[in-house]
Amino acid sequence: MQTQASPPPPPPARAEDGAVLPREPHGFFGHPRGLSTLFFTEMWERFSYYGMKALLILFMTASAAQGGLGFDTNKASAIYGLYTAAVYLTALPGGWIADRFIGQRHAVLVGGIIIALGHFSMALPGVAFFYLGLLLIVTGTGLLKPNISAMVGGLYAPGDARRDAGFSIFYMGINIGVSVAPIVLGYLGENVSWHAGFGLAGVGMVFGLIQYVAGARHLGDVGRPTPRAGEASPSGGSGGMVALGLGVAGVALLGGAQALGLVDMTSAVGLAHTVLLIIVALSVAVFGYSFTAGGLDAQEKRRLGVIGVFFLGSFIFWAGFEQAGSSLNLFARSLTDREVFGWLMPASFLQSVNGVFIIVLAPVFAWLWVRLSRRGREPSSPAKFSLGLVMLGAGFLVMVAASLAAAGGQQVSPMWLVLTYLLHTFGELCLSPVGLSTVTKLAPPRAVGQMMGVWFLSMALGNLIAGRVAGQFESMPLPQLFGQVALVTLVAGGVLAACVKPLRGMMGGVR
Template sequence: MASSNDPRAASARGKTFFGHPGGLATLFFTEMWERFSYYGMRALLVLFMTAAAAGANPGLGFSDGTAAAVYGLYTFFVYVLSLPGGWVADNLWGQRKAVFVGGCIIALGHFTMAGPLVGLPDLPTFFGGLLLIVIGTGLLKPNVSTIVGELYPEGGARRDAGFSIFYMGINLGAFIGPLICGYLGENINWHYGFSAAGFGMVLGLVQYKLGERMLGAAGHLKTGEGAEVLAARSRRFYAISAAVLGTLGLLAWMIASGMLAVSIETVARTLGVVVVVLAVLYFAYLILLAGHTREEKKRLGVIFWLFILAAMFWSGFEQAGSSLNLFAERLTDRVLFGWEAPASWLQSVNPIFIIIGAPLFGMLWVSLARRNANPSIPVKFALGLLGLAAGFFVLAWGAAHATPENPVSPAWLVVTYALHTSGELCLSPVGLSSITKLAPENRVGQMMGVWFIASALGNLIAGLVAGQLENLAPAALFLNVGMIVGGAGMVALLVSPAVRKLMGNVE
């Protein structure tokens, strides 16, 4: 029998972490350190790739187009691999093992990227490290959130409050990562920044293992199948995974060696087209041939519309790490009291606004709901796009006056990020919730995957759009993005009453 001082007993009473299960603290800091590593490295990624290959702190010397395409492909696969990562946890390992193995692979990826510090070659370690981080994030990211949900079998408002605390950990890590990794990477050595990201993930793994007992039974494999069935499934999974990775590795080597005359930009564009075509065909099948009722077909049509809007939103928002990061480096005056702050530090602005703005937006929606004036889901998506567009219009205005000799104040980027965050808080929190409400009962898991694909597609497009800095001045690029996104937002607002009718009584 557990004593009153036993942490397991305290966890069971739910009074160990802001009145929540003790396991929430374990997951809070695991995710905080994982996001520290992810956003810390991401803040350096495009800057490192575009830095001159010679000098005191050499980079890879890539063109803007190539660097942005690599960035888009990297962030695309981070989201896409969340789908097989969830499958592995559900069918082979359980979420708890998937999180730990994923974190180990992430840390290995960051240290691989830092390989030139011990004399390893730049390009193989760079791309090998990115591949490892993608695989590890696919295992960790979706499953740590699943374990949080399992800490609250009763569901309800307490679970929502637990997730709110958990998301604060995400943004705390996203805030700190660029500050530490950015300073080390830009001011000392890029690979020190990558190393710092790896050490952050190691800290997360250490505290995860130390606090694992607080998770109780959450995150264990629950298939109920025999060992022989699981072993056979594992063999098939490893064989298929090895074949896929081997094929991708061979293609990457052939492109890098010149055996295949295909640019990375072409690969990214082709992949984007394929994803769009597959998404259209998939929804056409669901609506026309899958045997759903009339109401379900209407709601699937709404999901497809929200999928398009979400992909457009992320295609602009996720330029924070690419085109906006390059603008911060090249055209922003970052000198404070005679010292120039790293460009990557401005990547920490968005998490600050999330931490401040999320509770305010939550209170706003509740207040409007009491007055029966809470905007519908389609209207919130439209407002998200309009907020994003407003941010790009502001930055286009600032960029029109910026030159390398006369850079502009960082206030232009701060205001832009504030508007982008407002758009994110209108669209992102209601995204997954709306999908679960609209999806047919036998399609909820698939529709959750669709949401990840929308994010992945948006990230891929963001990289391709940012690559246009090779051909367009920053002011023209930001203005074009603002006009396209703003136009989509206006269309979404105009058709929102019709979309609301298709939703029926779902809200």
């Protein structure tokens, strides 16, 4: 009796980069099982990052008697701005190293190990260990952050309708870490020891690494080096030599400028100013080259002009938004009544408010945009950008009122800060998700990676400026400081709102 041959097994599903996707005997909320591995890895990484970040400026400005470094606000804010800006800048070489040499999976693992070492370095007393820890965390985050996000996309085959929802779940993991970390690490750091708080951040990253390695089997081939990774293209060698030459020329130019006294890189404040000038010059050069020698047609140049406008709006937004960890954190410590039934709440606890609001409100905003879209009334990308800036400015108007109420050192209710963070969350949900998506749609197909790099530059620039603004916390009256931030963001939002119609025309049908 002849038996019927069984049909051949179906070919394995493949991601857009050709990697074999893991089979899904047991999914994660209807998504690939590997999403849970990346979800918890990123949750623990954000736990370590935001927990340390909530303590950073408080530790630097605390006196030696309080276990801190005793830095003045100007120096501490410059270091804070340099650190947060560097996190975005290192994402560019971090992605390049993964693409060309070690693959995304190894980049995430190595980056996580370096991050943990950085936190453990900060757990040791001494300024040298502090600076070494910051350097290690910046380096590790540059390897981990861009590549773990790319791996999430790699879990889905082309055309898989679950991709956007998968990123939404992944984003929830980020905000769980953001919400919990300031409470846990903040309590430990402010009530037990700063260094104990930094050490716990390292423990959190180790937890993330353990489950990342344990769950690697669920990732299939996603994130592994592809045949083209590490293989130079025909022009790859010359491109590398050009990049090396430009780097050497840049270092030589900076050395000459330092020798002539044009810049001062011997102090944190001077270094922050120098890096700010470098980012501005680099951004202008990229846009200038793209317009003049990028081979773009008229429509592409108009769209590139819109990206330039969004670039300006982005760095203004982040320069204000990132006051949360600096000037607003100092306001929470010095001028906010944090006593709850006789217990003094750590100032860093308030850093968790934004993450909680994101978790609660992100689904509401997603539902709102879909509902408005069905009615043909969803705001365009420029309109959402302008609304984000206006909401940010409104939050700082609240801080102007709070500062006036705190005149003379009077402590005020924490609800001032909670309301400010609520308005800032509204702004973030209007602007942040729109930015990356719109840039990818507006950029010429052959220059998407380049424009994404420019977008990271806008965020780095915003963080640097945020540090310089926060440096005026002690030298400028707070109503004036917060009032100036409110004025700049509200004017920027108003100008952008007035330009919505012409910008939509320049976008050529892209919303």
